Amino acid sequence: MASDVQPEARLGGALARQAERLSHCVHCGFCLPACPTYTRLGDEADSPRGRLHLMGAVVEGRLAPDSAAFQEHLDRCLGCRACESVCPSGVEYGFLLERAREVAVNARPPSLLQRFLLGAVERPLLFRPWMWGSRLLRATGLPALLARRLPGRGRVLGTLRLGMAMLAASAPARPGEVDEGGRGEAGAQGVSPESPPEPRGRVAILRGCVQDQLFRRVNRATVRVLEANGWEVVEVSGQGCCGALHAHGGRLSEARAMARRNVGAFQPSRVDHVVLNAAGCGAAMREYPHLLEEDDPGAVEGGRWLGSRVLDVSELLAGNGRRPRTGAPVPWQVAYDAPCHLLHGQRVAHPPLRLLRSIPALELREMEGADECCGGAGVYGLTHLELGGRIGGDKVEAVRRSGARVVATGNPGCIMQIGAGLRMAGIRAHVMHPIEILDESYRRSGIYRDT
Ligand code: SF4
Numbered sequence: 001m002a003s004d005v006q007p008e009a010r011l012g013g014a015l016a017r018q019a020e021r022l023s024h025c026v027h028c029g030f031c032l033p034a035c036p037t038y039t040r041l042g043d044e045a046d047s048p049r050g051r052l053h054l055m056g057a058v059v060e061g062r063l064a065p066d067s068a069a070f071q072e073h074l075d076r077c078l079g080c081r082a083c084e085s086v087c088p089s090g091v092e093y094g095f096l097l098e099r100a101r102e103v104a105v106n107a108r109p110p111s112l113l114q115r116f117l118l119g120a121v122e123r124p125l126l127f128r129p130w131m132w133g134s135r136l137l138r139a140t141g142l143p144a145l146l147a148r149r150l151p152g153r154g155r156v157l158g159t160l161r162l163g164m165a166m167l168a169a170s171a172p173a174r175p176g177e178v179d180e181g182g183r184g185e186a187g188a189q190g191v192s193p194e195s196p197p198e199p200r201g202r203v204a205i206l207r208g209c210v211q212d213q214l215f216r217r218v219n220r221a222t223v224r225v226l227e228a229n230g231w232e233v234v235e236v237s238g239q240g241c242c243g244a245l246h247a248h249g250g251r252l253s254e255a256r257a258m259a260r261r262n263v264g265a266f267q268p269s270r271v272d273h274v275v276l277n278a279a280g281c282g283a284a285m286r287e288y289p290h291l292l293e294e295d296d297p298g299a300v301e302g303g304r305w306l307g308s309r310v311l312d313v314s315e316l317l318a319g320n321g322r323r324p325r326t327g328a329p330v331p332w333q334v335a336y337d338a339p340c341h342l343l344h345g346q347r348v349a350h351p352p353l354r355l356l357r358s359i360p361a362l363e364l365r366e367m368e369g370a371d372e373c374c375g376g377a378g379v380y381g382l383t384h385l386e387l388g389g390r391i392g393g394d395k396v397e398a399v400r401r402s403g404a405r406v407v408a409t410g411n412p413g414c415i416m417q418i419g420a421g422l423r424m425a426g427i428r429a430h431v432m433h434p435i436e437i438l439d440e441s442y443r444r445s446g447i448y449r450d451t
């Protein structure tokens with residue numbers, strides 16, 4: 001394909017330095033059935049193998065980074081990394097995608113909506129009032145009403161409806177709102193809480209950006225549950241956004257600045273673990289050493305220190321043969337949906353299930369496609385209304401078929417995307433973080449009275 005771009009840009013900048021990593025793909029195609037965009041669209045260029053081929057073509061100068069093929073097929077990727085989990089050659093697709101996106105956004109600026117959403121997160125003077133206004137709006141109940149009443153047709157109305165449904169879905173379930181089939185808190189009576197465990201060590205949690213503003217209850221539940229399990233939780237000031245959204249959007253220099261800030265904040269705390277309750281943030285922080293090694297070798301050591309201490313809260317409580325303290329019965333029918341960046345990005349599959357199974361009377365329901373992306377993928381649901389909606393629609397249908405009253409998933413974006421889909425489909429099921437359900441079990445048991 002002819003190209004009139006300058007040689008430096010044609011070589012694909014950051015991507016060109018990863019030619020060796022790109023060469024690991026042997027074009028076997030094992031990843032194709034795992035890819036949500038390929039299975040929906042059936043186009044090789046919307047598959048992992050096709051996208052890697054496009055990246056190679058840019059590196060070799062056969063395709064311009066601003067060409068429609070490179071821009072559109074890369075943009076349609078969810079970044080779910082399901083392809084990585086099935087790849088026999090160990091292709092680091094997520095890493096390559098971030099470098100390819102950097103090349104793509106340098107060649108052609110992303111949409112106004114994408115720029116607004118990412119730009120706001122890094123500007124506290126814009127982000128805090130926006131989130132404050134969102135919480136206020138959420139409290140009025142108007143988003144839930146608009147999610148039901150607004151027509152879904154057309155890009156503007158469709159985006160507005162989804163945005164309102166996502167905001168409504170970020171609200172906590174009201175007490176007694178989850179259907180317990182008549183087996184409610186009475187079941188907790190007479191339960192004697194397990195004795196408090198021995199002190200286990202010191203941890204800190206990443207508060208996050210959206211998590212801290214719309215899901216502060218999850219952060220608070222995380223602290224309560226960890227303390228009830230013998231962990232001392234220390235507060236770390238000066239921490240900020242993990243940079244995941246920026247890295248996924250190809251804005252690697254902003255992501256590196258955020259990584260350096262977090263290394264500077266957490267390293268002096270000398271904690272045993274940095275605990276995450278947002279899968280996307282955990283995956284991003286584990287990759288800080290790779291992110292920093294490319295342009296800041298002096299910061300790599302700090303990145304390694306922080307990355308090696310990151311644990312998802314489910315791993316800390318129910319990984320490596322550990323078992324969380326038992327609370328009171330919570331007789332809810334729960335389906336677990338695995339966040340992509342926990343399952344594929346961090347390879348944490350079993351601990352969230354073990355955590356949920358530790359809750360007495362909880363009925364864990366099977367859900368088809370629980371390991372497939374929900375279509376949320378950061379801001380993808382909003383920026384790719386049609387395709388994100390199709391992928392999300394399949395998830396909503398799977399929830400309906402499971403018969404679950406609660407969907408448990410450990411990532412704020414997934415909570416909002418799945419919760420929005422359920423609301424728009426009129427299905428009465430709540431989406432919660434697994435730690436919120438364990439917290440409910442502890443609240444019912446009286447454990448918190450002795451910690
Ligand atoms: S990315 Fe992996 S699974 Fe997919 S075609 Fe290449 S080598 Fe095969």
Ligand code: SF4
Pocket residue numbers: 034035036037038046047048051076077078079080081082083084093
């Ligand atoms: S990250 Fe997900 S959407 Fe993108 S190519 Fe891999 S499997 Fe497909």
